[in-house]
Amino acid sequence: xxxxxxxxxxxxxxxxxxxxxxxxxxxxxxxxxxxxxxxxxxxxxxxxxxxxxxxxxxxxxxxxxxxxxxxxxxxxxxxxxxxxxxxxxxxxxxxxxxxxxxxxxxxxxxx
Numbered sequence: 001x002x003x004x005x006x007x008x009x010x011x012x013x014x015x016x017x018x019x020x021x022x023x024x025x026x027x028x029x030x031x032x033x034x035x036x037x038x039x040x041x042x043x044x045x046x047x048x049x050x051x052x053x054x055x056x057x058x059x060x061x062x063x064x065x066x067x068x069x070x071x072x073x074x075x076x077x078x079x080x081x082x083x084x085x086x087x088x089x090x091x092x093x094x095x096x097x098x099x100x101x102x103x104x105x106x107x108x109x110x111x
Contacts, residue, residue, distance in 0.1 A: 002038055003038045003039070003071035004040075004069070004071050005033045005039070005040050005070060006041045006066065006072070006073045006074070007026045007030050007042045007073075008079060008088040008089060009022065009029075009044070009076025009079045009082060009085050010022045010076065010078055010084075010085060011023070011026075011043075011044050011082070022044065022078075023044040025076050025078070027045060030042040030045075033074060033106070036103070036107055038071075038072075040074075041066055041070055043066065043067075046059075046063075046066075047059045063084075063088070064088065064091060072097060072098045072100060073088065073097055073098070073099045073100070074100050074103065074106055075089060075100065098110070
């Protein structure tokens with residue numbers, strides 16, 4: 001059965017270059033998830049060009065709603081720098097969603 005894996009990590013940055021680097025990091029992990037045979041949900045790319053279209057909270061709330069429907073959460077290596085990713089991790093744990101800190105950990109057999 002294919003699992004849906006939510007990618008959590010920093011999005012916001014002080015400039016467009018750094019934000020794009022955060023997005024690319026998440027995208028690389030998403031591709032790794034697909035290569036494992038799972039489906040990746042990468043919120044970084046979902047609203048990438050929506051800046052200013054709606055208040056940020058709309059997207060943050062939507063991200064949580066999507067994450068709660070996933071089978072697992074995969075954290076980017078720099079997830080601790082992001083308050084949002086820390087919140088997503090905590091919410092996932094509170095809701096019994098497995099959280100992984102690396103693609104290797106996700107790929108390992110789980111009970």
